[in-house]
Amino acid sequence: MTEPTLAKTYDPKSIEANWYETWLDSGHFACTPESSATPYTIMMPPPNVTGSLHMGHALTFTLQDLLIRYHRMAGRDALWQPGTDHAGIATQMVVERQLAEKNINRRDLGREGFIEKIWEWKAESGGMIHKQLRRLGASADWQRERFTMDDGLSAAVIKTFVQMHREGLIYRDKRLVNWDPKLMTAISDLEVEQIEQKSSMWHIRYRIKGTENEYISIATTRPETMLGDGAVAVNPEDERYQHLIGKMAILPLSNRPIPIIADEYAKMDKGSGAVKITPAHDFNDFEVGRRHDLPLINLMTATAAMESIPEIPTKYQGLDRYDARRLILADLEAEGMLVREEILDNVVPHGDRSGVVIEPWLMDQWYVNAEKLAQPAIKAVEEGRTKFVPERWNKTYFEWMRNIQPWCISRQLWWGHRIPAWYGPDGQVFVEANKDDALASATKHYGKAVELTRDNDVLDTWFSSGLWPFSTLGWPDNTAELKRYYPGDVLVTGFDIIFFWVARMMMMGMHFMDGGVPFREVYIHALVRDEKGQKMSKSKGNVLNPLELIDQYGADSLRFTLAAMAAQGRDIKMSTTRLEGYRNFTTKIWNACRFLQMNCCTRSAAIDLSNVKEPINKWIVSEYSDAIEKTTKAIELYRFNEAADALYHFIWNSYCNWYVELIKPSLNDDDVDAAAETRATASTILEGTLRLLHPFMPFLTEELNREIFASDDLLIAASWPEPVTADEGSAVIELRFLIQLITEIRYIRAEMNVPLSAKPTLHLRGITDLQQRAIDNQQAALLRLARLDGIAPVDSFAKGSARGSVDGMEIGLPLADILDLTAEAARLNKEIGGVTAEIEKISRKLNNPGFIAKAPEDVVDENRRRLDEENTRLDGLTAALKRLG
Template identity: 55%
Template sequence: MSQHELAKIYDPQAVEPAINEQWLSSDAFRPKADGDDAYCIVIPPPNVTGSLHMGHAFTFTIQDMLIRWQRMKGKSVLWQPGTDHAGIATQMVVERILDKEGLHRRDMGRERFLDRVWEWKEESGGTIVSQLKRLGASCDWSRERFTLDEGLSDAVREVFVRLYEENLIYRGKRLVNWDPVLETAVSDLEVEHDEEQGHFWHIQYPHADDPSKHVIVATTRPETMLGDGAVAVHPDDERYKDLIGKQLILPLCNRTIPVIADEYVDPEFGTGCVKITPAHDFNDYDVGKRHDLPLLNIFTNRAHIAEEDWIPEQYHGLDRYEARERMVADLEAEGLLYKVEDHQHKVGRGDRSHAVIEPYLTDQWYVDIKPLAEPAIAAVEDGDIKFVPQHWEKTYFEWMRNIQDWCISRQLWWGHRIPAWYCEDCDHITVSRETAECCGGCGSKKIRQDEDVLDTWFSSGLWPFSTLGWPENTEEMEKFYSTNVLVTGFDIIFFWVARMIMMGMKFTGKVPFKDIYIHALIRDAQGQKMSKSKGNVIDPLEIIGDYGADALRFTLAHMATPGRDVKLDIKRIESNRNFMNKIWNAARFVFMNRGEAKPDASIAPTQDVNRWILSELNSCTADVEQALTDYRFNEAAGTLYNFIWGSYCDWYVEAAKVALYGDDEAAKAETQVVMLTALDGWLRLLHPICPFITETLFQELHGADARLVTDNWSQSYSSDAQAVTRINRVMDVVSAIRSVRGEMNVAPGKRIDAIIACGAEVQADLEAEKKLLMSLAKLESVAWQDADSEVDGAAVAPLAYAKVYLPLAGLINVEEETARLNKNIARLDKDIAMNEGKLANPKFCGSAPEAVVAKVRTDLDEAKAKREEMTAAIKRLSSL
């Protein structure tokens, strides 16, 4: 496309892929080799299983804004990309594929299964990377990393071995959250607790010395009574003082259990008797440790009843829910089921499998986390790391100060296999950076490697420094670590953010990042969480296809306000697509009227309107710079929107036509230069948010070889406060006249007279720009009167420093206009009454969705404002 031949209509699908290819082929995203002033962000690695969703689009748009901004400021910028192997998620995807083929991983064996996972990863794992490129993410894609890459795997083993050697990693038998579908331990953070409808089964436990007597125990999980170790009562509960220390018969089982006293029991809840199952309840586990109760594991890995000799044989091998049904029936048959109640209670489910989680006793690997947490807490307390917004510090501190040892082993095959080997001869555990050939204790070659893999978040916790080459002291580590900022959602502060801080402080002695920007989560227009089941998912790739990446990016930037949730409405994206069209059309007009002019930031204009737009551009530049510095992305976007659409397109381009179409060649030539200069200036400012359209127009402005992506961020222009005041006054008067014309239904093209009553200073300013004023306001003539003058028979528009009178007699039919306005007021009165009635109804306000109530309030406010405008218009008409 040659200069002056910009397409009539902006087509992002024609523009964006070509621009992206330019950037990628020219290595525009690589760090400057000679840049000493470094800036680095590590991408929160999306799961290799994933496709781009709106949350990704949001966080990566924010990061790309920062990266492009700093790159244009001349820094050596690295945005480190990569993907996460996503242990559970990836294994589930591949197992589903195999299931359709009639295969199971355990039948295939570990090596064959992992071959299939790697095969899938190579075929499908790059989807999200190509989608990020389509969004415009300016990562250095030549440095793309994967958490199972050889170098990153070396870092993982190094960290594991060092922590083990310092006794900060240990193996122990503990109660864990067990997912019986995935057959692995999962962390507390991977368990979702929601209210579900269930039952309370009240069961009679007979006294061992007198089976005619009994205590009643209520449970939501009757199958777990097979593992009961005791019944607990409160030590001060007078009802059961004589029972403490005595034995009860465990129903359905041929054994007895003691009655114990423990303050854990709430004597006011239920009967005051609580069954204690130490191997299948976290609270019971603690009680069991205090009373030295046996740990009886009743389940297999798949939550089937274990075939133990202390469990009645009729329940062996049953699924937990089959066992529940059978046991309840048996209790009823033996007269031991006292009653059953409906009961609403919280149930924990795995966030991946959605299976009900079982507390389960098993051997796992743990990190002794408190020694790592202490310096990580201090780093935030001392200000070495800052949360933005700051209130997220409280959330961080609450979790970190109550942190529990981290279970890092997972019973999966896909992931970083734990570098530990067990000796069959001496039971010694050998932990090694390299593959062990023999036992480190006795030298025996009869060793086997641990079957488990590490929690995905273990390797992710090393991401800021492992991607830069650690444990080697690479140039990248020297130059880019610590990184500058982490951009992420509040939902993974515990999963990921805290662990990166702990690992970074431990293994580099430095914080992994200086700032943590916590953005909100994207909801739909009604504030609902997006989900496929609700049918309210907005696919960013579909949006990019329909509206373009820039329209989506600008919408997300404009929404990036501090808070927990933001609502995304397609209408906002449509509006910003219109903004892109406005930009394109304004630039097209400028190029068509540029003549031979070129941008010149050093120009000192003589025309007020030209001095005004450059002064406004200076202010816009300063405001956007400060907003980005403070991570106020919505303010940066809003400032640019107001300047580009309002100041430049709506006012300056229209004002420039006076000179462009006039006879003053000097004014025309100056205006052509300033039009281009201002366009050049705001294209630079807008580029971090809307890179595609700005790059396209920049090349149209400067030639095909120009590259805005690596050009300067901003420039300084001449400023003139007097010109700003003068032009702002012209704009005030023009806006007032346009408002009255609209209210009075004056034909848009009809030229009218105006009388302005004002002081001498204001008159001087307006007279200096009389030609501009008359052109923009479509005036036939303008006359001046003293500030305190009154004009009869004219509509009046009062300003703070002037009154604008418009003699409209003869131009409009006063009676018809008054009737029309009264009719509209009557309609508005009905709307106002209806909406006031809704808001006065407590049932509506209490049951309707928040978004619906908010819209009614907005509609009411808008109707009242319109009514006031129309009432004022009738008052004006009465004076004609």
């Protein structure tokens, strides 16, 4: 034995930063466009420039890095394209808050001055998330890092807008938008947070014109918008209202007559069956209004105060929308038109950054004809040119794309890509790449030079990020990188942005890249939740910070945990318990390597694993080859949990627990050739295993590769292991039988609480010749690892024997002289009674429809988990009692 060079304990903090710098210096993160290797491309979903690493990021970037490292080792020319998104609203808010601390308003600086401040902030603080990604081990091609406001990407955005406008795919229209009255801009659906809260539903009577006492009752949660009503709608099949269709109702307070129309939007079983239609303040009502040519009455200002227009009585003009609501309700009650107030649970849209209630607001905005762009993108997925994994996300994609609405792309912000549109004196719009071209077009149009005013709005962030798969590769120029790395092989992302980003990249890519899809596969991962299955949020106090977890457990432990829990279609319930378990895994690997170092197993020359002679070596080669096959296949199919499980099982069980234990005596055996072969086999398989584990645990594996094998070669540039073809013979069968036998004996000892010091004799009945030969060949290992005094065949088992079976052979451990079997049976029966009572208690809860309906989802899930645990425990106790006969 020799003194190992490895420290007694693995300390991630002391090595991770150094290895990352080594990788960067090596240049192995970079793709090689001149290479003859087959390219492999992943486009990094560009995080917001204001962002910081959260658990969702940790999951998606871990999986992407795992894929990139694997394919790089498998011989592909791997490009992981990094970058950040300018994040219009988020970034503008960050800088505005900083200025506010200095009592500076952005309007005091003016547009250009304010944008300068944002660029200054980006230079100093922007892109922090990329620094944090390095701590996770992300091996992106940082030399190619892009920003959605880079000159090249900005030029791509301008070209896209101008071309699509000329093709009629971009146009200006007056439609409803999600208006944030605090931020004073339209926002996308992704930036709207639907919050469930207690609300009031007011039932209001509208008098039928030409009658004194005939009314129709409607219900609304927003009585302040009634002043903009264009109609009352009833279902055409509703017999209650057939006689009213076509008549006029008198709008309370303003006494304006509005028609009663028939439309299927009104549901007979909902409320009174009659609904107010306010086309300018509700998205559904807007569509009804278009169908029936109803007036569009915009009731509010940009700050959500009531407008000064003829349709609004003077007393409400200028009031905030909620102040107007209170006064309107009081006046309705005074006039006897307020029937009742009903309290209900209601989902109310809020701006996710401002926190205020969003107002559907009618205004002129720029739109993309998404319906037309969607058709080729739908067909591409139908034909399998782009595949979703898991496949069930196809349905979600199709449902949204086939019902897609016009895409509002203009935002009332200063930070972002300014819309390349200029307006003439009469409002005529000129869309051109730059002002000079716009002036030339205007001169041609008017027959003389005129002053132009540029559009103040900027483009929706999703517009520029929709170009990401090809703009980052140099488009609109036909670059070598574009030809080589487009389309991407896979996009790894969460399901929440299928609509907002995936769909837009599909539409834009197919339109501008000659019908070529932007990626061949889309892997949709699940959410990372807390250990109870709840969504993480600051308000709940259950947020896990990945950087803090890296500090505590190491990046490799976090990466392996996330991969091991990333089962397709199943949310990840993250807990520190799982992290501790996989930190123990790193410790297990480290300790096994120290033992092998001490026994000179890491200094041997590589051996041809297909020609080993010793049975134990044949067995571990078979297990190693199986692990390579399972891991490779699972990664290729995006079954990351199965890949991690295959590695964990092989390393912890097959290699560390069994192989290392079984070879201990032979390392100092008199048979020099056998010992040499075993050392070489242990060393060769360890080196290959480190390569196999590298995409999951890059830091640990690089450290062990250098320290154990004194190698200057980096695993990041190593080749991926290939399965071993070897003649296994009966040796592998023998070893597998031996492991089954020892495992069963250990189960019996654990279940019966047999002391470690006790060494019973193993009794065997019904043994085959093959099993007998295996026991004879491996007797020393069996006695040592199962802690036995001897082995004997029997015709029948003595009273007081704990029994089991292995591959048809019966075994028994006589325990009468070791344990008080009567007391043991009593203990087991008592525990069985307690567990059975607990199972019945939990089952009564879960079989109670009232409990299932009322209890929070996480509470129900916890009870189901406990029931599974108790049933497993009962199975073990029952098996132990059965062993006593």
